[in-house]
Amino acid sequence: MKKYLFIDRDGTLVTEPHDYQVDALDKVKFEKNVIPALLKLKEHGYTFVMVSNQDGLGTDSFPLNTFTPAHELILNTLESQGIVFEQVLVCPHKPEDNCDCRKPKLGLVMSYLKDTSWDRENSYFIGDRPTDVQMGQNMGITPIRYGAEGLDWDEIADKLTTRARIATIERNTKETKIKISVDLDHSGNSSFDTGIGFFDHMLDQIATHGGISIQAKVTGDLFVDEHHTIEDTGIALGQAILQALGDKRGIGRFGFVLPMDEVYAKVFADCVDDDNVTVALDISGRPHVKFDFDAEFTRDKLGQMPAQMVPHFFHALAVAMGLTLHMYVSEGNAHHQVEALFKAFGRALRVALARHGNELPSSKGKL
Ligand SMILES: [Mg+2]
Numbered sequence: 001m002k003k004y005l006f007i008d009r010d011g012t013l014v015t016e017p018h019d020y021q022v023d024a025l026d027k028v029k030f031e032k033n034v035i036p037a038l039l040k041l042k043e044h045g046y047t048f049v050m051v052s053n054q055d056g057l058g059t060d061s062f063p064l065n066t067f068t069p070a071h072e073l074i075l076n077t078l079e080s081q082g083i084v085f086e087q088v089l090v091c092p093h094k095p096e097d098n099c100d101c102r103k104p105k106l107g108l109v110m111s112y113l114k115d116t117s118w119d120r121e122n123s124y125f126i127g128d129r130p131t132d133v134q135m136g137q138n139m140g141i142t143p144i145r146y147g148a149e150g151l152d153w154d155e156i157a158d159k160l161t162t163r164a165r166i167a168t169i170e171r172n173t174k175e176t177k178i179k180i181s182v183d184l185d186h187s188g189n190s191s192f193d194t195g196i197g198f199f200d201h202m203l204d205q206i207a208t209h210g211g212i213s214i215q216a217k218v219t220g221d222l223f224v225d226e227h228h229t230i231e232d233t234g235i236a237l238g239q240a241i242l243q244a245l246g247d248k249r250g251i252g253r254f255g256f257v258l259p260m261d262e263v264y265a266k267v268f269a270d271c272v273d274d275d276n277v278t279v280a281l282d283i284s285g286r287p288h289v290k291f292d293f294d295a296e297f298t299r300d301k302l303g304q305m306p307a308q309m310v311p312h313f314f315h316a317l318a319v320a321m322g323l324t325l326h327m328y329v330s331e332g333n334a335h336h337q338v339e340a341l342f343k344a345f346g347r348a349l350r351v352a353l354a355r356h357g358n359e360l361p362s363s364k365g366k367l
C-alpha cells in the first residue's frame with residue numbers, strides 16, 4: 001500500500017519570510033536538512049504531495065509572475081536532488097473568499113480522500129501551523145507539527161523510518177495461559193507474575209541486562225509441577241522477541257562471542273563473563289542450542305524452580321526465537337550459576353538486539 005507524506009511548503013520546506021510571501025528568488029531559503037531527510041523518507045517508500053495555501057495568489061497583492069519563479073526554483077532544486085511531488089496542490093484564495101480548498105478544508109485533497117487504496121495508518125500531514133495539524137486530522141491521518149518544540153527534519157525522518165519494536169503474544173493451552181509483551185527499545189516498566197518467585201527474578205535479569213521491557217503474566221498448572229509454566233514462558237517470550245524484531249534490519253545479530261551451529265568461537269576478549277559464565281547467541285533463524293556446563297547445578301531446586309528447568313527454558317526460548325545459543329557455566333553456588341546464566345543471556349541479547357542503521361546483518365540477505 002502506498003504511504004503518503006502531505007507536506008506544507010512555507011515554514012516547512014522553505015523558511016517563511018516575515019511578510020509571509022515567497023515572491024522573490026532571494027526569499028527562497030530551504031529549512032535545515034530538509035533534502036537529506038526527504039531522501040531518507042523516499043528510500044523508506046513515502047510518496048510526497050505538496051499542499052500549500054498561497055493567500056491571494058494571482059491578485060495585485062501577490063501576482064503570479066512574482067510567485068512562479070520562486071516556486072519553480074523550490075521544485076527544481078528538490079527535483080535535482082531526487083525529490084519529486086506526485087502533486088503540487090495550491091489554494092490561491094484568501095480566508096474571506098470562503099473557498100473549499102483552503103487548508104484545513106479538504107478541497108485540494110479530495111481525490112486522495114476518495115481513493116481508498118493508500119495506507120492511512122502510515123501516512124502523515126507535515127506542516128508548521130495549527131491549520132496543518134487540523135488538516136491532518138480532517139484527512140484522518142496523523143499530523144506532525146514541524147518546528148513545534150524544536151521538531152526538525154532529522155527527527156521527523158528518524159521517527160517515520162524507525163519502527164517500534166514491540167509485540168504481544170497470547171498463548172493459551174490446557175496447561176498454561178500466557179500473555180507476554182516486549183518492547184526491545186525501552187527498558188523499565190517490566191512486570192513478572194508466573195507464580196514462581198525465583199523464575200520471576202530470573203526473567204527480570206533478562207529484561208534488566210537485556211535493556212528491554214518485558215511484561216509477563218503466566219497462569220500455569222503449578223499443581224502438577226513447574227515444568228509447563230517455565231517451558232511455555234520460554235516459548236512465548238521467544239515468539240514475542242522474534243515478532244518484535246520484525247525483519248531484523250539494523251540489529252547487531254551477534255552477542256559477545258561468535259557461535260556457528262555446533263562450533264563456538266570467542267572472537268573478542270570481551271565475551272560475557274559474569275560469575276564465570278559465557279553465553280554466545282546468534283539470531284540466526286537456524287535454532288541450535290548447546291549447553292556446555294562444567295558442573296552440575298549444586299542444588300536440585302532454587303526456590304520453587306527446578307534446576308533442570310533452566311536449560312529446558314533456554315532451549316524452548318531459543319527454538320521459538322530461532323536462536324543459535326551456546327551457554328557455558330562453571331562450577332559454583334547453584335543460585336549464582338543460574339542467575340549468572342540469565343544475566344549473561346540478557347547481556348548477549350542486548351548486544352544482539354541493538355539497532356544500528358538499516359542494514360541486514362547477513363550475507364544471505366535473510367535472517
Ligand atoms: Mg506553513
Ligand SMILES: [Zn+2]
Nearest residue numbers: 091099101102
Ligand atoms: Zn482555495
